[in-house]
Amino acid sequence: MKSMTSTFSFLPWRRAAIGLTFMGMLAGCAGPSVQEYALERPELDLRQYFNGPLTAHGLFTDRSGKVVKRFTVHMTGKWNGDEGVLDEHFVYSDGSTQQRIWHLKYLGDGRYSGNADDVVGQAQGQTAGNAFRWNYVLALPVNGKVWNVSMDDWMYLMDGRTMLNRAAMSKFGVHLGDVTLSFIKD
Incomplete structure (x- = not known):
């Protein structure tokens, strides 16, 4: 014993x-740092890409990978110097709609800040090469309640017209799902 x-x-x-x-x-x-993409081309300038009309197609997958919702976004970006507005109109596969208006500011050295009505506090982002990493807290309506979820949002410029986007959504460090989008500049 x-x-x-x-x-x-x-x-x-x-x-x-x-x-x-x-x-x-x-x-x-x-995960990776946005600086790891500094040499990737084409170089992303958000003020240039998000200027004028764009269309995006996307989906939300839960943590198991199941597609929960599909959507299309019609948006228009307008910049005046270092300040921009991105007006997004969502149409979801269930017929519901939503509008989000981002107020963006270029801070220099590839850094951006932004806010929108359903964003808690200030979004912060950084570009390097063809990539943009955007972090913010989104007030997300879920079954009659509002959940504040953290968004780790990555965008990659593929060519002059196409950008791919993947955002990981979490709450209290628990991965809830992902949002995947493909932007096309009109």
Whole structure:
């Protein structure tokens, strides 16, 4: 029969192993930096791309990968110097509609800030090369309640007309699903 002393001597080792495993999992969640795309071309300038009419087609998938909602977005961007407005009109597959108006500001060095009525606080973003990373909290209506969900939004300019977008949605660090879009500049 094992003594109590030998049983407890393994506990610190197990705690350390569990702690290292957890830290490794967190490090794996960190993801890439927008600066890793600095040499990718074509170079993305949001003031140029989001200027004029655009159309996007997208879908929301839950954390299992199931498509929950499909949508089309008709939008128009207008810039006056370093300040821009992006007026988005969503039409969902269930027939519902939504409008979001972004007020954007270019801060220099590829950095942007923005706000919209359903965005909590200020959105912050950075471009490098062909990529744009945009982080914000979205007030999302869900079954009669409003959930504040974190959006980790990545956009990649493919050519002069096409941009792909994928945003990971989470709450309290738990992944809820993804939004995927394809923008076409009209």
